Amino acid sequence: MLFNSLEFLFFFPIVTAGYFLLPHHWRWLWLLIASCVFYMAFVPIYILILVVTIVIDYFAGLLIARSRGAEKRRYLITSIFATCAVLFVFKYYNFFGNNVNWISNQFNLNFAVDPLALILPIGLSFHTFQSLSYVVEVYRGNQKAERHFGIYSLYVMFYPQLVAGPIERPQNLLHQFYEHHRFEYQRVADGLKLMAWGLFKKVVIADRLAVVVNTIYADPTAHTGVPLILAGVFFAVQIYCDFSGYSDMAIGAAQAMGFRLMDNFRRPFASRSISEFWTRWHISLSSWFRDYVYIPLGGSRLGPGRQTFNLMVTFVLSGLWHGANWTYVIWGGLNGLMIVVGSATLAYRNAVARTLGLQRLPWLRHAVQVAITFSLFVLGVIIFRSTSMSEAWYIITHLFDGFHSWWNKDYWKHALSYQSIGLDDSELRIAFFSIIALECVHAVQSHGSIRHMLAGRHWTVRWTLYFLLAWSILTYGMYTNVQPFIYFQF
Amino acid sequence: MRASPDVTKLLGRVALLSALVLGSFGVLYFGPFPYKHQLAMLIDKRVMLNSRPAPRVILVGGSGLFFGVDSELLTQSLGVRVVNMGVFGGLGILAPLEVIRPHIRHGDIVVLVPEYALLFTSLSPFQKDYYRWFLAVDPKAAWRLYYSHEKPRVLMGDFLLLVRDKVAALFAIPIKGNHSLARNGYMRYLQVVNRYGDGSEEIRPSPPENLVGRNTIYQHDALKPEVIEQLNDVARRLEERGARVVLTFGVYPEGEYDLSRKVIDVTAERLRSEGQFTVLGRPQDFLYPYSAFSDTVNHVQAPARAARTRRLAELLAEAGVGSPGTAAGESGQTH
Numbered sequence: 174m175l176f177n178s179l180e181f182l183f184f185f186p187i188v189t190a191g192y193f194l195l196p197h198h199w200r201w202l203w204l205l206i207a208s209c210v211f212y213m214a215f216v217p218i219y220i221l222i223l224v225v226t227i228v229i230d231y232f233a234g235l236l237i238a239r240s241r242g243a244e245k246r247r248y249l250i251t252s253i254f255a256t257c258a259v260l261f262v263f264k265y266y267n268f269f270g271n272n273v274n275w276i277s278n279q280f281n282l283n284f285a286v287d288p289l290a291l292i293l294p295i296g297l298s299f300h301t302f303q304s305l306s307y308v309v310e311v312y313r314g315n316q317k318a319e320r321h322f323g324i325y326s327l328y329v330m331f332y333p334q335l336v337a338g339p340i341e342r343p344q345n346l347l348h349q350f351y352e353h354h355r356f357e358y359q360r361v362a363d364g365l366k367l368m369a370w371g372l373f374k375k376v377v378i379a380d381r382l383a384v385v386v387n388t389i390y391a392d393p394t395a396h397t398g399v400p401l402i403l404a405g406v407f408f409a410v411q412i413y414c415d416f417s418g419y420s421d422m423a424i425g426a427a428q429a430m431g432f433r434l435m436d437n438f439r440r441p442f443a444s445r446s447i448s449e450f451w452t453r454w455h456i457s458l459s460s461w462f463r464d465y466v467y468i469p470l471g472g473s474r475l476g477p478g479r480q481t482f483n484l485m486v487t488f489v490l491s492g493l494w495h496g497a498n499w500t501y502v503i504w505g506g507l508n509g510l511m512i513v514v515g516s517a518t519l520a521y522r523n524a525v526a527r528t529l530g531l532q533r534l535p536w537l538r539h540a541v542q543v544a545i546t547f548s549l550f551v552l553g554v555i556i557f558r559s560t561s562m563s564e565a566w567y568i569i570t571h572l573f574d575g576f577h578s579w580w581n582k583d584y585w586k587h588a589l590s591y592q593s594i595g596l597d598d599s600e601l602r603i604a605f606f607s608i609i610a611l612e613c614v615h616a617v618q619s620h621g622s623i624r625h626m627l628a629g630r631h632w633t634v635r636w637t638l639y640f641l642l643a644w645s646i647l648t649y650g651m652y653t654n655v656q657p658f659i660y661f662q663f
Numbered sequence: 664m665r666a667s668p669d670v671t672k673l674l675g676r677v678a679l680l681s682a683l684v685l686g687s688f689g690v691l692y693f694g695p696f697p698y699k700h701q702l703a704m705l706i707d708k709r710v711m712l713n714s715r716p717a718p719r720v721i722l723v724g725g726s727g728l729f730f731g732v733d734s735e736l737l738t739q740s741l742g743v744r745v746v747n748m749g750v751f752g753g754l755g756i757l758a759p760l761e762v763i764r765p766h767i768r769h770g771d772i773v774v775l776v777p778e779y780a781l782l783f784t785s786l787s788p789f790q791k792d793y794y795r796w797f798l799a800v801d802p803k804a805a806w807r808l809y810y811s812h813e814k815p816r817v818l819m820g821d822f823l824l825l826v827r828d829k830v831a832a833l834f835a836i837p838i839k840g841n842h843s844l845a846r847n848g849y850m851r852y853l854q855v856v857n858r859y860g861d862g863s864e865e866i867r868p869s870p871p872e873n874l875v876g877r878n879t880i881y882q883h884d885a886l887k888p889e890v891i892e893q894l895n896d897v898a899r900r901l902e903e904r905g906a907r908v909v910l911t912f913g914v915y916p917e918g919e920y921d922l923s924r925k926v927i928d929v930t931a932e933r934l935r936s937e938g939q940f941t942v943l944g945r946p947q948d949f950l951y952p953y954s955a956f957s958d959t960v961n962h963v964q965a966p967a968r969a970a971r972t973r974r975l976a977e978l979l980a981e982a983g984v985g986s987p988g989t990a991a992g993e994s995g996q997t998h
Binding site for chain 1: 667668669670672673676677680681683684687688791817820823826827830831
């Protein structure tokens with residue numbers, strides 16, 4: 174079920190009202206049923222995969238908790254292996270097979286891996302990682318093994334974050350299912366406002382920009398120059414609004430029922446370096462890789478060489494997590510490389526800034542850093558969005574084609590025409606003003622919580638903003654060409 | 664969950680916000696604010712139709728009529744008030760008729776002028792970018808239209824698009840689309856429609872060679888049986904309201920007619936033999952050289968427009984419409 178669907182408009186109030194109406198000891202069951210309904214709205218049969226993962230890690234958790242030493246470690250490894258095997262079969266088997274077949278062809282070997290005709294279950298990587306974090310935390314002793322099978326199932330299946338995160342840790346979420354949440358006006362209202370804001374980002378901005386991105390990426394070789402740059406920039410904003418919009422709706426939906434989910438985005442486009450960017454973007458995944466891959470590999474404790482290696486491994490795996498395609502692997506590796514290079518050149522960059530006098534103009538230096546970071550991110554997402562490396566290479570090498578024509582008005586007229594980008598002037602204008610609205614909110618957020626800022630304003634100001642938000646969602650939302658959330662595919 | 668003060672407060676505020684939003688939609692939809700879109704001329708044309716007393720000659724078709732008839736001359740020739748309801752062929756002919764039908768009065772003569780492209784494809788195409796203008800004219804008729812196309816869910820989205828169009832007009836934000844009826848009259852429909860409903864500004868002609876060989880050559884059996892059934896049905900329903908229904912042919916370049924002559928002639932014969940309405944003239948009555956057209960094979964320039972109007976007047980007179988030579992008093996307001 175999509176958050177931006179008519180079905181969810183009925184689902185959410187029914188589930189939330191039912192949750193508060195039921196006695197506390199039945200609420201977990203209500204949420205579990207609701208989560209099953211939510212997930213089965215996509216492909217019902219795939220709930221069995223979730224059940225398999227849940228059963229494996231539920232019993233693994235119990236076994237790990239009551240074992241010691243090598244046995245404990247064996248249970249952990251078995252559990253991780255079994256959980257990852259499910260992920261591998263559904264997500265990576267065909268990718269692996271294709272690569273084996275390619276190698277086999279190169280060496281004229283009479284060997285081929287037959288592809289499996291499987292559809293990737295929605296959100297598989299998300300709930301797999303959430304399950305993995307449970308067994309690891311039980312192994313580390315940070316979390317008691319959950320004995321209540323229903324509550325554990327709910328931890329994996331909790332509908333707001335089931336298909337696209339945030340990827341929660343058991344220490345943050347599991348105990349909340351035992352808490353008795355009362356209906357509190359302010360909390361529910363805040364949850365609804367957050368959901369509305371997320372919906373605005375999704376249906377007004379992301380789905381509108383998706384039209385341009387999809388038009389251009391449908392045949393990138395038909396374009397050069399400005400449309401390719403526009404598609405890259407728009408995709409960067411689209412994926413942010415799509416995913417952070419989903420996260421806001423997930424956090425808001427959970428908040429309305431009294432649950433606290435972790436923040437997933439903190440204004441990533443205000444980052445001044447790629448390393449800072451990854452502390453603000455998809456925080457639940459970045460911190461997952463940090464806690465369960467980077468630090469166990471040694472992090473920065475084993476010298477610069479090993480740290481570089483650890484970083485690259487972490488980012489390549491993070492890229493692979495996103496999808497079974499070399500474009501994702503290379504995208505992940507590129508981000509790792511940018512962090513390594515950024516760290517290695519920090520002293521030189523500071524020296525250049527001093528030479529240029531930028532130390533005396535910190536705001537300008539800040540702006541330049543933000544612009545460069547954003548540009549590097551756009552470069553990365555060009556690879557991320559491309560279907561193959563040859564397509565990505567074409568786009569990157571043709572970004573500035575026809576540069577000499579950029580001073581010609583007719584060039585822009587053609588480059589930004591409906592025929593070229595798939596959006597007409599009025600829609601582009603709406604996209605432009607929506608992004609400005611988004612940035613205004615970000616600017617306010619940089620000075621503190623927008624909720625606190627609003628609370629101090631006259632009711633007319635607050636209600637005008639609520640009215641405009643609701644009005645914009647209904648009137649300027651894209652409902653005829655509904656796009657699934659990008660991260661569902663992961 | 665008892666109805667605690669918190670619940671009441673939340674429900675009250677959600678209801679208030681919903682009421683404010685829905686109320687604003689209502690004010691915009693029903694309020695007397697203009698739309699800045701040329702298809703909004705449908706609204707004005709309906710007002711124009713209502714302001715003219717019966718009997719009237721009501722021309723129904725696409726932009727070939729909008730730009731292709733001198734209704735003032737036709738009024739003078741017939742002595743009957745003419746209202747040109749032609750707007751845009753992409754809307755089809757059945758949908759505009761559905762909107763017009765409640766306003767048809769006893770004694771009216773409804774002249775159907777479907778363009779060939781409509782006859783040979785569908786009289787009722789569902790054009791998602793344009794259909795909302797029927798909703799702007801008449802919600803009840805629009806509901807029937809959307810429902811008949813199995814698109815009732817689209818109606819809600821189109822309602823919101825209309826609200827958007829009105830906001831854009833209020834803030835004078837120009838809406839540019841990719842489909843313009845009049846290159847020089849875009850967004851200025853209030854100025855380009857005269858008091859009879861004709862487009863009153865000329866389209867800049869393109870070189871005739873732009874029209875040659877760029878149009879559909881109609882194939883054998885291009886006219887589908889359901890098209891005649893639909894025309895018969897609409898004629899019957901209009902006649903139930905006391906109107907007389909006649910059909911005539913659209914303008915077409917001679918060269919294009921030669922390419923599709925057989926199909927067009929057979930179609931004319933079938934319409935005459937199977938149609939339960941009067942068919943006026945023959946396709947050849949409205950053929951002109953390429954040079955008489957402007958930007959498409961449906962849009963004629965002034966000399967051909969005058970010739971077409973005279974021929975149409977003759978055919979209507981032969982069919983017993985009006986009293987040629989006695990001009991009717993034009994009681995309608997300048998639009």
